[in-house]
Amino acid sequence: MSGPILNVVRVEAGLWMSWQQQAQRVHREAQVFYFAFKHPRVRWSAKIVAVCTAGYLFSPIQLIPSYIPVIGFLDDFLVLFLGAKLLRRIISPEILTECYELDKAAEMRRKDEIRSPAAVVAAIAIAAVWLLAAIAASRLIGYFAIE
16 A cells, blocks of 8 residues: 555544544443433432433434434434533432442453353354345245246
8 A cells, every 4th residue: 555545544543443432432421321320329300311311312203303414413412412411410429430330340241241152152143043044035035036
């Protein structure tokens, strides 16, 4: 590869890593707020804020529909951002610290479960069944299309 093309690839890889890291951070925050939602010392007002934020994001009825190219996702992002900021103010720092620790422990358990031999065998079995079903469906479609 020549120099300028290699630089463009590096910039795009750096940009992708930035987006990937941002997505992981949002996922981590969502897990922490989930643990905070289930925490017994969190006030009911914080739980209502969490439910309303998640409800708006998953609701089919929205102020600006999501199928509008840019603006449709901006209102979702704004609701998510404001809900997270409000939850950080309402929930005490001690509880948030506990929830971060719970999230780290859950992440370690997930990594251990993913690497287990049973998970690998299950993934291979699911892929094999899916492949066999796809082959059988294509043969059935071909059989009935001829007649």
